[in-house]
């Protein structure tokens with residue numbers, strides 16, 4: 001059968017834009033024609049376009065008009081506006097995590113001090129505007145949460161479905177030594193700190209897997225109900241001594257969060273997110289069920305391990321994301337994007353685009369994640385008091 005050609009457009013020209021473009025080369029369900037790139041800063045668009053042999057666009061509207069599917073790879077503060085613009089044109093939109101949030105307003109906005117109830121109310125309103133835009137569009141939102149499509153998480157989905165497993169407790173974590181993005185760490189661009197930027201990954205996967213369990217049980221997901229959370233800003237402590245291995249550029253966001261989630265059925269998840277982890281990205285999720293236990297090691301894992309006595313010997317070799325040094329033993333990744341699920345995610349999204357079915361990682365999952373995160377921030381402002389999640 002001849003494959004359909006689908007026209008894709010990239011919005012943003014940073015880290016996520018690059019891995020989207022790379023993963024697009026590995027989509028097999030359709031022939032992808034990457035029409036071009038649009039970014040806030042025209043010079044960045046041009047640099048990205050010339051590096052990747054693409055056409056730079058100077059108008060977002062023109063890019064949208066020329067494409068069937070748009071990839072929103074921009075800072076979280078811009079997701080709502082861009083996504084609504086795409087949906088109004090009846091096009092499908094792939095939105096990088098997190099879906100949206102609260103980014104404050106005014107010159108004197110400070111992420112440390114604003115009332116968390118205000119943040120929750122604004123985030124919920126933003127989510128609702130996006131859901132309404134999707135409901136009135138022929139296009140759909142696909143929530144680019146790669147953890148959902150990571151092979152280890154999808155294998156666990158199969159285990160849950162085929163054994164009728166009841167998940168009792170999930171432990172999961174994302175941590176590393178700090179983001180490269182200049183917008184990260186400033187609430188007005190990122191909508192929060194570690195919980196928002198990192199915690200959304202394991203949280204999404206935990207909510208997804210409980211959703212899978214619920215659908216097997218009686219056709220509907222088991223959703224989050226109550227949350228308690230504590231956040232801390234360790235690299236902003238007056239006595240923190242930075243020896244140059246961890247980023248400490250966070251102006252008004254946390255760099256550590258611990259979230260305890262209770263689902264509708266009383267089962268629980270414990271999620272940790274932080275910028276305090278040496279040795280590369282730690283992405284793991286552990287399921288304790290009534291009939292099995294699974295540990296999903298997205299990164300690092302020991303699919304391949306290498307000992308390298310001299311750092312510079314590996315100067316042209318990619319080892320793994322955010323690794324501090326290439327010297328000594330490393331869990332060198334033979335295909336990091338595969339373990340992260342980037343190409344599986346885009347293959348699934350283009351399949352949904354062609355067949356017009358909702359993605360496993362859709363706007364409803366993304367909405368549950370955002371409302372849980374901002375309810376968690378409210379809890380953290382009460383030093384961890386339990387807060388109901390009203391969806």
Ligand SMILES: NC(=O)c1ccc[n+]([C@@H]2O[C@H](COP(=O)([O-])OP(=O)(O)OC[C@H]3O[C@@H](n4cnc5c(N)ncnc54)[C@H](O)[C@@H]3O)[C@@H](O)[C@H]2O)c1
Pocket residue numbers: 011012013014015016017038039040041044073074075076078096097098144145146181182183197
């Ligand atoms: N799934 C993952 O593993 C993963 C990893 C990193 C980042 N992300 C997500 O990807 C998104 C982008 O993060 P990043 O690390 O690429 O950041 P980045 O700072 O490297 O790039 C952001 C890009 O967006 C552009 N931009 C910002 N506002 C814009 C606007 N209004 N219109 C057009 N372009 C605009 C910037 O110019 C820049 O090119 C964020 O939502 C982030 O959470 C996901």
